[in-house]
Amino acid sequence: SDCDHDEKLVYPWKGIVVNIPTTKAQDGRSAGESGSKLRDEYILRGFNPTRVRPLWNYLGHSGTAIVEFNKDWNGLHNGLLFDKAYTVDGHGKKDWLKKDGPKLGLYGWIARADDYNGNNIIGENLRKTGDLKTIAELTEEEARKQELLVQNLRQLVEEKKKDMKEIEELCS
Known part of the structure; x- marks a missing residue:
């Protein structure tokens, strides 16, 4: 309830972590946590x-990672907590993008439209594994699926009633 329902987020819910320490191996490639x-x-x-x-x-290792959360509303809640925790610590996305010298520690945030559309390793990965959706769109989609389920169950109940009536007539 405390977030913008029209803001596009990457679904299934994902977070981004950057500035993961890496070390150079003997072959020149990077390794990380x-x-x-x-x-x-x-x-x-x-x-x-x-x-x-x-x-x-x-x-x-690129020094970045994608954090995947559950597809449900609890997953969104956890993703938003993740985002808020890093923002409060001064290690959110805005802090990462500031041009104020070297950065220490991990920086993290929930994946949004600008990350998804980015021309980098993060954007490429997000486009392969997720979609952009608003909370309002997901709510509507969930309501539509729920209504379809209810309609199917009603139809099933009607068919069972009809079958039961036929069986009762055969028995009597």
């Missing part, structure tokens, strides 16, 4: 992601 370790840290912090996927390119 594993996704499962980061996922476990986020679970302890109460964000409950389903998965954290570090993003790799031809140079190795």
